[in-house]
Amino acid sequence: xxxxxxxxxxxxxxxxxxxxxxxxxxxxxxxxxxxxxxxxxxxxxxxxxxxxxxxxxxxxxxxxxxxxxxxxxxxxxxxxxxxxxxxxxxxxxxxxxxxxxxxxxxxxxxxxxxxxxxxxxxxxxxxxxxxxxxxxxxxxxxxxxxxxxxxxxxxxxxxxxxxxxxxxxxxxxxxxxxxxxxxxxxxxxxxxxxxxxxxxxxxxxxxxxxxxxxxxxxxxxxxxxxxxxxxxxxxxxxxxxxxxxxxxxxxxxxxxxxxxxxxxxxxxxxxxxxxxxxxxxxxxxxxxxxxxxxxxxxxxxxxxxxxxxxxxxxxxxxxxxxxxxxxxxxxxxxxxxxxxxxxxxxxxxxxxxxxxxxxxxxxxxxxxxxxxxxxxxxx
Numbered sequence: 001x002x003x004x005x006x007x008x009x010x011x012x013x014x015x016x017x018x019x020x021x022x023x024x025x026x027x028x029x030x031x032x033x034x035x036x037x038x039x040x041x042x043x044x045x046x047x048x049x050x051x052x053x054x055x056x057x058x059x060x061x062x063x064x065x066x067x068x069x070x071x072x073x074x075x076x077x078x079x080x081x082x083x084x085x086x087x088x089x090x091x092x093x094x095x096x097x098x099x100x101x102x103x104x105x106x107x108x109x110x111x112x113x114x115x116x117x118x119x120x121x122x123x124x125x126x127x128x129x130x131x132x133x134x135x136x137x138x139x140x141x142x143x144x145x146x147x148x149x150x151x152x153x154x155x156x157x158x159x160x161x162x163x164x165x166x167x168x169x170x171x172x173x174x175x176x177x178x179x180x181x182x183x184x185x186x187x188x189x190x191x192x193x194x195x196x197x198x199x200x201x202x203x204x205x206x207x208x209x210x211x212x213x214x215x216x217x218x219x220x221x222x223x224x225x226x227x228x229x230x231x232x233x234x235x236x237x238x239x240x241x242x243x244x245x246x247x248x249x250x251x252x253x254x255x256x257x258x259x260x261x262x263x264x265x266x267x268x269x270x271x272x273x274x275x276x277x278x279x280x281x282x283x284x285x286x287x288x289x290x291x292x293x294x295x296x297x298x299x300x301x302x303x304x305x306x307x308x309x310x311x312x313x314x315x316x317x318x319x320x321x322x323x324x325x326x327x328x329x330x331x332x333x334x335x336x337x338x339x340x341x342x343x344x345x346x347x348x349x350x351x352x353x354x355x356x357x358x359x360x361x362x363x364x365x366x367x368x369x370x371x372x373x374x375x376x377x378x379x
Contacts, residue, residue, distance in 0.1 A: 014122060015112040019097030028122040031111045032129040042109040042130050044073065047089050049103050050080040051233075051310060051378075053224035057116045058104035065124065072127065079103060159311050164304065164320055168327025170366055171300045173359055180289050182335070182352060184274050184282065185345040194340065200282035201336040205329045207286025213325045215290070216305060220317050223309045230378060236306035237374040243299030244367030251360035300363070303370035310377050 014027035022030050031037055046062060048055035066072050077085040092107045093099070106113040106123065109130060113119045184204060189197055223232050250259050274285065304324055308317045339345055 013112075013114045014118050015096070015098065015114070017096050017110045017112070026125075027118070028111075028125040028129060031109075031122075031126060032133075034110055037110040037130075038133065043075070043107075045075045045077065045092060045107045047077045047079060047085070047092070047101075047103050047105050047107075050078055051230050052103055053229045053309065054116050055104040056224065056312070058119050061116070061120050062123070069127075159308065159320060161323065164324050165327045167300055167304050167366070167370070168324040169330060170363060172328045172331035174363065180274075180285070182345055182349045184285065185335070185339055186349065189339075189345055196279075198336060198340050200279055201332070201339075203279050204282040204286040204289075205332040205336070207283045208290050208332070209325050209329045211287050211290030212301070212328060213321060216301065216321045216325065217318065219302075220305055220309060220321065223305070224317070229309045233306040233310055233374050233378055236302040237371040237378075240299045240303045240367040240371040240374070244364040244371070247299075247360045247364035247367065251357045251364070299367045300370065303367065303374060306374050307370070307377075310374070 014022045014031070016022065016031065016034060017036060046058075048059060062074060066074060077088060079085050079089060089101075093101050096107055096112050098112060101112070101114055104114075104116060104119060106119055108123075108126060111122070111126060113122055113126075185197055185201060223229055246258060249257065274281075301324075304320075308320050312320070335348055339348065
């Protein structure tokens with residue numbers, strides 16, 4: 001039975017080939033001092049899974065090390081949708097006396113490095129140690145050179161920027177944040193201060209961006225560090241389907257049954273900050289709207305986070321999150337610019353009300369589309 005092929009340990013463990021657990025911090029010293037460690041039996045076999053969050057960090061580490069040390073030979077084996085690699089994994093587990101091994105894991109010579117931390121802490125010292133053994137008369141075996149499969153590489157990095165931007169723009173015209181911004185602008189215009197209105201609108205948009213970006217970073221980091229990419233993605237797909245159903249229901253039967261909207265109990269808090277009509281209150285309002293509108297916008301955001309998690313690691317994912325969230329607040333900034341150039345906020349609000357049904361239908365359909373993409377990636 002193949003265990004641990006989809007989620008991997010962040011810290012991990014180190015074992016000798018005979019199955020002995022090595023608990024010392026400098027485990028590589030114990031391995032190199034063991035009598036069964038010789039250069040003749042060295043091969044480096046790395047098993048991972050494209051949909052394992054912890055594996056991405058180990059992959060990045062090994063690719064960086066190999067680029068800096070072109071002489072190193074590493075065999076890469078992706079367990080995702082590969083019966084051949086899974087059978088090979090079972091073979092190595094048997095050879096190394098392991099009934100259970102979780103990816104990412106390296107079988108090399110007389111050692112098993114299981115987990116990102118174990119690999120990063122022990123891989124380089126072991127390679128150097130084996131090289132020193134080699135200078136004493138041992139010769140390294142000639143190993144076939146494996147490269148990362150092009151499909152796996154694409155899966156980790158091939159995310160469409162237009163898709164990210166389009167999702168952010170669509171999410172940005174959702175009925176929740178858009179409505180609050182329009183109401184804020186109308187109220188500030190009634191005070192006769194266009195400059196104050198523009199500044200408050202920008203601060204409000206910045207606060208929404210700040211809250212959404214940090215929320216996304218927190219969720220994305222948690223997914224990657226725990227390795228729960230597949231589980232989260234499945235949940236995100238289900239949420240997107242449910243949100244799509246509710247969004248389309250709201251388009252035709254607004255106010256009936258459960259709805260995707262800011263809770264009624266929170267609207268009083270929002271109104272109080274709108275009436276304060278100060279720049280600091282606009283920032284607080286943006287944070288509050290970011291918190292309260294998640295039931296309305298969370299479906300698209302979670303779907304995008306899922307797709308990013310399936311295809312890239314933490315460092316690459318941050319760039320996508322920045323792009324998404326800039327696109328998310330772009331409609332708000334455009335509305336502010338139009339109002340600054342003379343467009344009455346009331347006209348914007350009329351347009352929002354007239355197109356509300358169409359927007360909800362489009363968002364609902366897009367949520368179904370994202371759910372389909374995620375489920376196809378998983379299955």
